Amino acid sequence: MTEIQGLKLLSTLDADGRLIVELAEERLPPPQADEVLVRVEAAPINPSDLALLFASADVENAEYSEGRIVARMPDAARRALAGRVGQPMTIGNEGAGTVIAAGEAPEAQALLGKRVALISGSMFAQYRTVNARACMVLPDDVTAEQGASAFVNPMTALGFVETMKREVHTAIVHTAAASNLGQMLVRIAQEDGIPLVNIVRNDAQVAILKDIGAEHVLNSSEEGFAAQLEAAVAATGATIAFDAIGGGHLVSQILHAMEQVASKDAPYSRYGSDSPKQAYIYGALDLSPTILTRSFGFGWSVGGWLLFPFLQSAGPETIERMKQRVMDNITTTFASHYMGHISLSEALSRDAVLTYNARRTGEKYLVVPN
């Protein structure tokens, strides 16, 4: 096989604060050694991809032309993004496709012709060359669309459960819980018998989770939410939370509810209860500051949670066990749902951008590059 040519999506922030998103041609040489060349057939647009693709650029008022978007990055965001100025960045954390060429190493050759799910960081492209080890072979009856989201959401949801166990908690509070990830977590919790408190922001999301059998589903915009949260925390014994929102008061409210439950029948202490309360922020749906009232004693911790550092700390055995569970249940427990399919060039149209960049919970789009 000779080298092939394909398109990839690039996002570049220039020093003047202009963000340029465009399609670029690339030439991919034949894969060497343990490399494989994958024709990308489906790649989901995850919130973490949007953080790189557009960050907080003003896509509403951007210039859209054939194969190119030029948008302004707000000044406040530019400071935080100084590290990427001038560097064209590829996008797309994960996806699925078919191995169309392979290096001479046996592990690469073994994948030839197979449909695989993979992690690469640049899946919004027609072709990708990756190490054979970055691929998970999909079962024969699983389509690229079904396998496209086999990594980020499934491994994150399973990672929450592993983290819960490792840190000796027995029940979980989850926010923005109607997301694809949230629905997976509901199913995992059901299968594993783990009590789960789901927090969502409207009644439609309540219905989504009730439909798949979630027991504790709370609407944070409803009056009486604080009391409902305390009751659900008491009923489940949850002392760990995973929060996709980040900004605002919700993390504080959750810790407060946990503390109310923990101190209910304990003697008064100026330091609060002895019960350790943990919240992990793993997303940034709300970019405003996290407000912690500290009305929950001193036995608390709030921190960032990311999949890759977690996997590093979990070790290969745990990762293998998690991956196997995902592959065995990719069309059931770990099924993802998409609102629509978008080609690489459509991904640069104003209508599409305003739709998929809205980051509405449960509304996920799939890039179909070929």
Added chain:
Amino acid sequence: MTEIQGLKLLSTLDADGRLIVELAEERLPPPQADEVLVRVEAAPINPSDLALLFASADVENAEYSEGRIVARMPDAARRALAGRVGQPMTIGNEGAGTVIAAGEAPEAQALLGKRVALISGSMFAQYRTVNARACMVLPDDVTAEQGASAFVNPMTALGFVETMKREVHTAIVHTAAASNLGQMLVRIAQEDGIPLVNIVRNDAQVAILKDIGAEHVLNSSEEGFAAQLEAAVAATGATIAFDAIGGGHLVSQILHAMEQVASKDAPYSRYGSDSPKQAYIYGALDLSPTILTRSFGFGWSVGGWLLFPFLQSAGPETIERMKQRVMDNITTTFASHYMGHISLSEALSRDAVLTYNARRTGEKYLVVPN
């Protein structure tokens, strides 16, 4: 020995939101078994004592009469303090005095006539009965005043260093650093060769710390503080902070500076640097919310830190080693300084309350109950 009679300070919040602080008589029976009876000679007023004695009651407009204060507790605080309503609370975490009677157990008898430092939770009293194990025998040439603060501040400062090592950091950022505790930490850091960034709020406090040889002392109210902080974090390599303030933006600023340093020469990542950044809040000099901008990636954690849970996790060997270091250096490394001495009845006078409840950094008072 027959039972003896003494005074103790009590703080009671009633259901109407009135806080009553008063002196009460108590009768102390002869100590039994491994108990000892201590005549209290000196007890420091720590911020943690004030949190129980007055919390956020309006002492400015309280009624002061002989041996009794009646103050209003603001409504917002009352909810948080619901657990103590109707319970008269004794006050005073630590102090020193002389063992004047002892139970028949050898470890109690061994303390008879000795001057001891102790932890009890109710040292604002003339006499205390405690377990012999709660006492540390002071060296012969150490006065009760010198030994009164042998526990909370020294063990907390040493606890910071132990925590730093346990969590694999090599340098510390400390706020409200001109406090008695902060000065101890400066001396410990000097002795142990640990780089320390001290943050204070005015020039007088800068001078206090410079006088005892602190290298990095920053005034957070000065223009250019953010840049100075980043430079000091870079110079020391600090990735852990201990914060006595709690409210406001300072913790966020510290984490931001750590992240700036960590990501300086790293390739851009939307998730921030890999470097773990830890901040512990161990005080509440500012009761307003903690504001976290999260402009420091996902490799961060903020949590409460308290001495007693730390000691529980540290284990007896570490505690013994820490205690021994304190006793060996109680008049040097771990020396405390007091702005004045207050009797139990003076502690209830308006002038004294407004002075010692002001919680000005470095201005600590000593209760002398006998």
